């Protein structure tokens with residue numbers, strides 16, 4: 001028997017990259033690779049990269065620099081770059097870091113086995129195509145290994161919205177939805193392997209429009225209702241959504257589908273109509289607020305989450321104030337805020353930039369407000385009973401940790417439950433990033 005080769009994958013960025021990394025590990029599993037948790041004993045290092053902000057991309061080059069010594073000690077070590085930096089920079093990566101053997105874009109990673117063989121033959125391998133064939137189908141040979149209770153499942157990829165700041169339409173390409181039957185097969189397979197909660201992934205997941213078994217076009221809500229019928233699947237989530245694709249049936253499903261969790265990540269980016277227009281968002285602050293009213297009418301306890309960019313080109317103090325006002329009005333359970341980062345090739349890169357010190361100051365003010373809201377909502381959970389899916393033992397003996405339906409991390413001391421179980425938990429305390437509870 002030959003000893004397996006070791007693969008170290010480091011994942012950056014969004015949840016879709018986490019999913020893609022799993023698929024890449026499986027694809028290379030067929031080439032005799034098993035995963036290792038450290039680069040030190042690896043035969044192949046794969047960085048699955050993110051290009052969304054400049055810092056994320058720069059991190060890759062500094063990380064690659066760190067592997068120079070390893071490669072010098074072990075000339076057989078292969079180094080690959082996958083994901084959105086690979087897509088955006090292509091050959092340039094090998095030029096800047098000649099020790100890189102393989103560059104593979106997010107749409108071509110089903111070709112990894114052939115690419116790996118090429119590197120073993122001493123050649124460089126580069127593939128940043130947007131091929132016709134279905135990469136998910138090519139990657140079907142999954143080992144039936146047991147899984148944890150939660151999993152991601154990509155149902156849609158790419159984006160046609162072209163927000164003026166965003167590289168996604170260029171790195172992930174045009175919107176593509178996977179057919180319903182393939183998603184259901186994958187979901188059932190995950191459930192057989194122990195999964196209780198599935199998060200449906202897509203850059204624009206609520207624009208999902210895959211083909212149903214009868215050839216008709218499905219909406220995301222229709223797909224959710226089919227998943228609702230999968231026995232053993234207890235919870236469904238989806239991310240990330242665009243306000244303009246929140247269809248009536250999806251809003252309604254939040255009120256009527258008991259497996260659909262009361263949590264919605266719905267980025268708005270700014271509260272100023274002037275800036276939203278320049279961002280090419282095709283919605284206003286008011287239409288977003290009215291949409292949230294409708295969602296809350298369907299599911300009053302839904303926890304809202306969002307993304308914000310501060311310091312977008314030409315943002316004034318008044319524009320920023322409008323963002324603070326919107327945040328005040330929505331009251332977010334979670335929100336992610338970023339300083340605008342210039343992305344070459346996107347329309348906003350050409351616009352007059354905001355003074356970086358001013359952008360820093362706004363980011364701090366926005367984050368202070370968001371943190372206060374998050375804390376207040378966490379604190380308001382004390383005394384309430386939530387349902388918790390237990391994911392893993394906690395740090396203390398006997399302790400178990402999981403997530404509530406609202407995605408809050410919850411810990412229970414001396415919990416008489418096992419991983420994968422769902423139990424009703426009464427919240428007794430709120431810390432900065434988690435809640436403590438007792439089984440009800």
Ligand code: 5AD
Pocket residue numbers: 052053165166167267269307308309338339340341342343
């Ligand atoms: N600069 C800063 N933040 C960005 N995002 C996307 N592109 C940029 C950029 N150029 C943020 C948006 C998006 C999240 C995933 O990343 O808020 O919703």
Ligand code: SF4
Pocket residue numbers: 159160161162163166167168169203204242
């Ligand atoms: Fe980027 Fe999202 Fe806008 Fe698409 S909708 S361009 S992924 S921010």
